[in-house]
Amino acid sequence: MKRVWIWLSVLAMVLASALAMAQAGKKITVVMIPKLVGIDYFNATQKGAEEAAKELGNVTLRYVGPTEASAAKQIELIENAIQAKVDVISVAANDPKALAPALQKARDAGIKVVTWDADADSRDVFCNQATFTGIGEALLDSMVDQIGKNGPAAIITSDLTAPNQNSWIAAMKAKIAKEYPNFKIVDTKAPGEDQQKAFQAAQDLMKAYPDLKGIFALSSVAFPGAADAVKQAGKSGKVAVVGLSTPKQMAPFVKDGTVRDVVLWNPIDLGYLSIYAARAAVDGTLKEGAKIKAGRLGEFTVTKDNISLQILLGKPFIFNKSNIDKFNF
């Protein structure tokens, strides 16, 4: 009689562990919804996501998005995904507030919600591509590396009220105060989101400060505008231009030597990380302070934020002559 009990308990243990393993490794379906489909940036995130899904082998990836950046279309996709009873909804939100009720509904139905690129107010984890401090410091490091610790440099931002730009500038200034006290920022111009005006601003700066060595161009239109002004003034290599923009747009300036570094993040890696985060969310390994493995990108620490959990992709990615041709966005 005793024997039977022992065998039964062994059997129960085997069954229990098999069940747990089945949960952790079970095949899951991830619906990934970009802001819109058909543009190079989100094609790049799709490429990374497909790579990760293939590596994991137990993730079925469905990459579907609206043809225009519309929150309403994303809500429709989310609501359909709830009906389809998928395991994870992964979304780059067109509107953090508008998507929240639909995402909450998904979570109430037991679906894990991952956000990436653009956050929403309800989710299990956000894959953050870059912090303001990270971007600001990367910009400054690149500039100091090119023109030295004393500057002088000027800033071309978008508008003086632009929140992202102001956070980057604050991060740059904090690092200057701490590490490069002699680095001079002589002027800040705010031509708005206008390439032609940014071009003009760069010309004015070079005239007003003949000894200017560097220009920070902090928007995706200010960067090519400023680079073009420097190039046309024949000052390529004499005035360094550092900024944020997409590699395809900046490639000509990188190739002719006007620009050395383009600071951004790598959207392929962002898509890749989001799939590993989705897997971890289902497996239940996503907890504050936990480390999750993400294939070729290595290990990431999960942190807590004011909504739920967050994973940071890492330091910004620098596009330069050696890699810029590999990126088609």
Add this chain to the structure above:
Amino acid sequence: MSLKSRPRTLNIPWSELVLVLGLVIAVLYMNSLSPAFLSLSNFFEITRIVTEVGLMALGMTLVIITGGIDLSVGSVLGLSGITMGFLYTAGLNIWLAALLGVATGALCGWINGQLITRAGIPPLIVTLATLAIFRGLALGISQAHSFGNYPKAFLALGAGYLGPVPNQLFLLVLLALGVGVVLARSTFGRFVYAIGNNPTAARFSGVPVNRVLVWVYTLSGLLAGLAGVIFTARVSSARSDAGIGTELDAITAVVLGGASIAGGSGSVVGTLLGLLLVGVVRNGLTLAFIPAEQQAIIIGAILLVAVLLNQVIRLRLGRN
């Protein structure tokens, strides 16, 4: 043709029969594509998502029967939502703000009607212009912000359920009944068909053409305004880009429903069937994870096939 008999009574059941058949085929096919398709909750989800376009399509049915078109309804949806959101954020009572949002829609429609009847500009051009103007106003008022933080009771309009039935479905059914009865049974409805069949003849038979047209466009605007309020409640924020392109979805439903773009024919039942067909196909394809680009092609093809079938049937019947 006398005014009392409903024009082309014979054709309408035919086109609706084709639609019902199409709907059955679509349901069977979508069921084979995705196991999640055939369920009551999914069916109600479809009706929830199509309600806003459905409201606009009701107004559009009248407009198209008169031989006109209203391209501005998508922009009216956006402007009404923004007006409501703006007023609520400024401190107005939510229900009063919603009422004024709907009234804004009606005013937009009234302006369309006045321009069409008094200035004599074709509806296509008037509403193409107001499509741009109303959207511009919405963008201007919102200053690229979205208005949110509505009370729960209001959000229930777009996100609440009575049992398994989404609240806004009651509204759609009620209004469809209302518009359907007016169109099929009232003098006003007969006037609408008469104008579409032959505006000159209608005028000489004593139909107050201009007055009827202004009412039709005002109603179209009002329903689009209501759609704007429902949309805001469903997504819980009013955005100036809400409803972009939805005028085409509404026109698709009406034309699928057997209405002739030349005027004179069309029915509320047909429009609802057309609406449901597009909703079912889009939902099924999405559940099967067919990308949006391919969905657009499939829905376009269905529209062409349906209109062609109607054409063939109409010709056959005409010959007999």
